[in-house]
Amino acid sequence: MRKIGFALILLLAAASSLAGCSSSGETNEAKNGKLKIYTTIFPLEDFTKKIGGNLVEVESVYPPNTDAHSFEPSTKTMVKIAEGDAFIYTGAGIEGFADKAAETLKNEDVEIVKAAEGIELAKSAAHSHEGEAGHDEHSEEAAHEGHEHGDTDPHVWLDPIRSIQMAENIKNALVKKHPEGKETFEKNFAELKANLEKLDKEYKDTLSKMDKKEILVSHAAYGYWQERYGIEQISIMGLSASDEPSQKQISSIIKDAKAHGIKHVIFEKNISSKLSEIVQNEIGATPLTVSNLESVTEEDAKNSEDYFSLMRKNLETLKIALTE
Structure with a gap:
C-alpha cells in the first residue's frame, strides 16, 4: 500500500x-x-x-x-x-x-x-500457492506487504x-x-x-460440495473465502493490485495452476491486469470476473446492485471456476 x-x-x-x-x-x-x-x-x-x-x-x-x-x-x-x-x-x-x-x-x-x-482480521494469504521454488520468494514478498497491512488481510x-x-x-x-x-x-x-x-449459509452449502478447491485470482483479496469456506486462492498479485510478481514468480504461479488443472483466471471489475492476461494465455484458461466490492461499476450502479446481489454473482463465478 x-x-x-x-x-x-x-x-x-x-x-x-x-x-x-x-x-x-x-x-x-x-x-x-x-x-x-x-x-x-x-x-x-x-x-x-x-x-x-x-x-x-x-x-x-x-x-x-x-x-x-x-x-x-x-x-x-x-x-x-x-x-x-x-x-x-x-x-x-x-x-x-x-x-x-x-x-x-x-x-x-x-x-x-x-x-x-x-x-x-485474517492473516494475510497473499501469493498462496505451492510452487516450491517460488514459494519462499513469494513468502518473503508477502511478509513485506503484510507488514504494511499489519500482517492481516484488509x-x-x-x-x-x-x-x-x-x-x-x-x-x-x-x-x-x-x-x-x-x-x-x-x-x-x-x-x-x-x-x-443466510448468505454465509449459501456460500457454505455451495462450496462444501465442490471437489476442487483452488482458484486462480488476479490479486490476493480472497483470504476470507479461503479461511471460512476452504477455497485456496492462487494469486498473481498481492493484497494490493500494484504488488506485481517477478518473472520467476509468474513461472511458479503458472506451474501451480497447471498442477491443479485450473481452467479459469478470475479477473476483477475495477482492476485491469496485463500480468493476469499473460498467465491466462500461458495456461490456456478462459476468463471469469468477480467483484471485490471495493467499489462498483457504473453498470452495477445503474442496475441497482447491492452487496448481496454482487456476492451471489461472485458465488456463481466460483461455482464455474470450481467445477469446470
Whole structure:
C-alpha cells in the first residue's frame, strides 16, 4: 500500500481549514432531517443505507471502478466529508488516505467510524500457492506487504459473518448521532444480520460440495473465502493490485495452476491486469470476473446492485471456476 505523501497531508489540512471556513454552523441533519454520511468501500455505503433507511443520506467518496488501495481524495471531497455528520471507513488498512484524513478531521463536527473495529482480521494469504521454488520468494514478498497491512488481510467485508460486526458498528454510530432513530436502526440491522447469515449459509452449502478447491485470482483479496469456506486462492498479485510478481514468480504461479488443472483466471471489475492476461494465455484458461466490492461499476450502479446481489454473482463465478 502506498504511504501518504507530504503533499496529501497538506491537502488534508487545507481541506479541514476550508471546511471550517465554509461551515454555516448548521448540521446536515438540521437542514433536511437526515444524517449525511460519507463512506469509503461499497459495502459500507450499502450497509449504512440499509440500516439507516430514510433517516440517512449516504454517499461513497469513491467514484465507480476505484481501487481502494490507491484512491486519494480531492480537497473538495475532504470539505464535503468535514461538513457531514459521519465518515465511515473500514479501519482495516485498505484505504490509504483514511487514517490521515480521520486525524485531520478529528477537530471537526463529524463522527469518525472504523467499521472493522473489534474484528479479528485474517492473516494475510497473499501469493498462496505451492510452487516450491517460488514459494519462499513469494513468502518473503508477502511478509513485506503484510507488514504494511499489519500482517492481516484488509478485505474483511468479503466474509459475511465478519460483516455482521461491521454492520453493528455502523448501527451503533447511527444511534449515537441520531438517538431518536434507534428503533429504526435496530430493526433494520436485525434484518441485515439475518440476510448476512443466510448468505454465509449459501456460500457454505455451495462450496462444501465442490471437489476442487483452488482458484486462480488476479490479486490476493480472497483470504476470507479461503479461511471460512476452504477455497485456496492462487494469486498473481498481492493484497494490493500494484504488488506485481517477478518473472520467476509468474513461472511458479503458472506451474501451480497447471498442477491443479485450473481452467479459469478470475479477473476483477475495477482492476485491469496485463500480468493476469499473460498467465491466462500461458495456461490456456478462459476468463471469469468477480467483484471485490471495493467499489462498483457504473453498470452495477445503474442496475441497482447491492452487496448481496454482487456476492451471489461472485458465488456463481466460483461455482464455474470450481467445477469446470
